[in-house]
Amino acid sequence: MLLKLPLIISIAGVSGGGKTIIAKYLTERLHNSKTLYFDDYEFDGPDDIIEWVDNGANYDEWNLAPLIRDIESLLAEPLDYIVIDFPFAYKHSKISTLIDLAVYIDTPLDIAMARRVIRDFKNSPNKSILIEMENYVSAGRRGYLEMLKSIKPNSDIIVDGSLTVSKITDIIYEAIIRLSD
Template sequence: MSDFMTTVIAVSGPPGSGKTTLARALADALGNAASIHMDNYEQMTRKPLDEVMRWMDDGAPFDDVPMPGLEEHLARLKAGDSVVDPATGLKVRPAPYIVFETQFGRAHPGTGRHIDLLVWLDTPADVALARVLKAHTSAACREAGEAGCSGRMAWLDSYLENYLKLVARLVSLQRDKVRPGAEIVVDGTRDPAVLVGQLLRDIPRYSHRPLDP
């Protein structure tokens, strides 16, 4: 498999925009696709909040975000080599399509240069926040025992504090730095099945190969 025969389709959007859901549905619909996720490589979220805040105050240079191995893995997949996901330990095999879930799109120089097609999920910040909150409050209700629910609620309280200090600013930066590089912008409030249908119609215009009928 050569670089020419491999198309990397990146799915980007703010936290809670539905990137994971859309990326999974798109990979399933394409059929001959591998999936790779930035979240399984990045280490910025492990840093103390004050260190992340300094990064934001310095202009949030995306190329300073540590993502060891991700650029290499994208290059190897495009070259036809398998890689091992560092988070799951599972082998990711090369395929005609690579669906790449990423916060940064082409705004991260190292990984962005491997992207052939960037899809931006245009989701209002309040909808994205509501989705994150709903996911965790629903999980709290499903968990047995008061301690489990209390743990979830503690996470929720911390997330809201961080959202006000940090995430809202990052969402604004994403719109400024990532969205303009997208060939396709889709409405993140629509049903994923509708979005996949739109993408299957649009991808052949940018892909190195036509989709199978």
Template sequence: MTKPMVIAVAAVSVGGKTTITKKLKDRLAGAQALFFDSYDFEGAPENITEWVEDGPDYHQWELDPLMEDIQSAQHAPFLILDYPFSYKHERMKPWIDYSVFIDTPLDIAMARRLIRDEDKQGVEEELNHYLNGGRKAYLEMLHSIKPDADLIVDGTLGVEDIVEHIIKNLPSEHH
């Protein structure tokens, strides 16, 4: 059995992680994908804004279910993770071979959030949440996760261009 190349895709909230993960899965033959938001992790903070304000402890998250699923996917050539923490969680770090950060400007992420969540909350409520603490969570990603990435991709590019850039920049033995 060969171990898949595990590619973690990180970005700010609504920065394109899920879209790019799905497209990479489609483009890389035999790839599988796992999505962080599909899990209910023990230790996950109830309030992300407070978690960031308190000094985020990435190890607070019990990621065993995700790590078990990574271990179960050992037959795929590629495993794409929609995973926001890059190399910050020490127990998860050894499972990741290549980390990509989609550098999506905060104004674009906010516009996407407003479009995506328009039925759930009013625009004013979303913007107030962002201004009263949510922005700190976005900045945490830029200051802590982005510098750890093996590849930083311009989040203003189109989806196909982002995917192509990632594929072209994978370590040569994998593409």
């Protein structure tokens, strides 16, 4: 199989699932690669994520033009790999055609939520954490379940997000090497 270079690898998963750290470690392991991080962008998208989920979660409602421009710019560089920390895998039609391998980090929701609280509420009062937990229970969890329903089955490989970062990176790296052979 003759693959185009650079190979574009998408790392998807729920918030707190480990996408960013896995993308970082994978890029360090892959020679001649660059990474784009979803959270580095401000996108025009749905104002209310839960309402968006309840209305069918049309991923094309997100205007991902800045990310697409950056991917296309990197395609002109002499790279072997582009890793994108991108939660939608193949579900956005304008990016799906660019992706060669979509990986879903399948992190148990309790671990993902614990990571989010640790990451996002380090210096916050307890009340802020309780409000976030109430929001998750009352509505936010539906957004996480949407990822499990739509993104996970639309990925090429699914990796257990409760494994160590090193083990997850090894599994993805091996899949990339198999794809490249």
